[in-house]
Amino acid sequence: MMTPGIYKKYFIDDFFNTMFKKSKAYTYKLDEKGVITINYIERKLGEQYNPVAIATYALGEYNKYYDTRSATAKNLFLSHADWLVENAIPKKDFVVWHYNFDWISPGYRCKAPWISAMAQGLAMSVLIRAWTITGDEKYLSTAKLAFNSFKATVEDGGVARKDKKGYLWYDEYVCEKSANVLNGMMFAVISLHEYWEVTKDPEAKELFDEGVRTLEANLKRFRLELGFFRYSRYDDYLLIYSGEKYHKCHLQQLRYLIQVTDNKTFKKYLALWEKADRIKGKRLFLFMKLYRIYLRIIQRKVKKEWERRKNE
Numbered sequence: 001m002m003t004p005g006i007y008k009k010y011f012i013d014d015f016f017n018t019m020f021k022k023s024k025a026y027t028y029k030l031d032e033k034g035v036i037t038i039n040y041i042e043r044k045l046g047e048q049y050n051p052v053a054i055a056t057y058a059l060g061e062y063n064k065y066y067d068t069r070s071a072t073a074k075n076l077f078l079s080h081a082d083w084l085v086e087n088a089i090p091k092k093d094f095v096v097w098h099y100n101f102d103w104i105s106p107g108y109r110c111k112a113p114w115i116s117a118m119a120q121g122l123a124m125s126v127l128i129r130a131w132t133i134t135g136d137e138k139y140l141s142t143a144k145l146a147f148n149s150f151k152a153t154v155e156d157g158g159v160a161r162k163d164k165k166g167y168l169w170y171d172e173y174v175c176e177k178s179a180n181v182l183n184g185m186m187f188a189v190i191s192l193h194e195y196w197e198v199t200k201d202p203e204a205k206e207l208f209d210e211g212v213r214t215l216e217a218n219l220k221r222f223r224l225e226l227g228f229f230r231y232s233r234y235d236d237y238l239l240i241y242s243g244e245k246y247h248k249c250h251l252q253q254l255r256y257l258i259q260v261t262d263n264k265t266f267k268k269y270l271a272l273w274e275k276a277d278r279i280k281g282k283r284l285f286l287f288m289k290l291y292r293i294y295l296r297i298i299q300r301k302v303k304k305e306w307e308r309r310k311n312e
Contacts, residue, residue, distance in 0.1 A: 055122035094148035110175035117159035117170035121191030179237030
């Protein structure tokens with residue numbers, strides 16, 4: 001195990017703004033303790049504590065602290081790490097962070113309270129960094145309990161699930177759903193690698209390797225190829241392209257995984273999707289107009305399906 005000191009920067013630098021760019025759909029602010037809250041205006045959910053938002057904001061402040069040794073950045077980082085410690089919900093021999101609001105979108109119907117492997121993993125990435133810069137065992141002990149959620153199946157309240165072919169997935173949405181989400185899976189796998197780097201827990205390496213095996217075998221399911229338009233998909237259910245934000249995130253995640261695995265399949269898809277990222281101009285504009293029509297049709301179809309299930 002590492003001794004307290006300072007762990008590396010998170011691989012996405014301005015992480016919160018990457019994931020939560022300002023939008024008409026929501027605004028955000030810091031509460032009285034300096035912890036980020038999201039106001040979901042479009043969905044009329046009010047101000048909410050979102051575990052992924054809290055972890056991504058924390059990691060952004062950590063990177064600022066790493067670069068500058070700013071006391072302000074350190075304090076903001078630790079205020080978010082403290083929120084994670086204080087709001088960890090005990091479940092058997094592990095802890096989880098709840099989303100205390102419903103989330104319904106194409107392919108996903110999450111009823112509060114629900115959990116996420118992405119949130120569990122990102123919280124671990126925050127907490128191990130908080131431990132390395134403070135030496136305070138509360139952060140490491142909470143990270144260890146969060147790690148245990150990856151050893152527990154979804155049926156047992158954890159975030160791990162095996163598909164029919166025996167591949168192990170870490171679910172971004174642990175709720176009623178129809179798909180596997182690529183960015184959420186890769187964030188979870190990367191966090192398992194970071195946890196292993198700090199703790200040298202062999203079980204973490206095993207779960208990381210299982211996640212790599214799943215991604216290697218299933219990345220082909222996340223290819224969106226519609227004529228000239230070739231991109232990564234958000235998930236493996238609907239033909240929903242990842243959007244510029246998530247596509248660039250997929251590229252960054254693959255670069256990290258290549259660095260630590262030298263995996264040939266990851267290199268193949270990085271090359272394919274870097275090429276797709278360079279598509280610009282009139283063809284892309286025309287495709288996007290047609291694609292938005294398709295997406296509206298899909299959203300109506302999925303909404304009707306959720307209503308049907310609700311009334312059964």
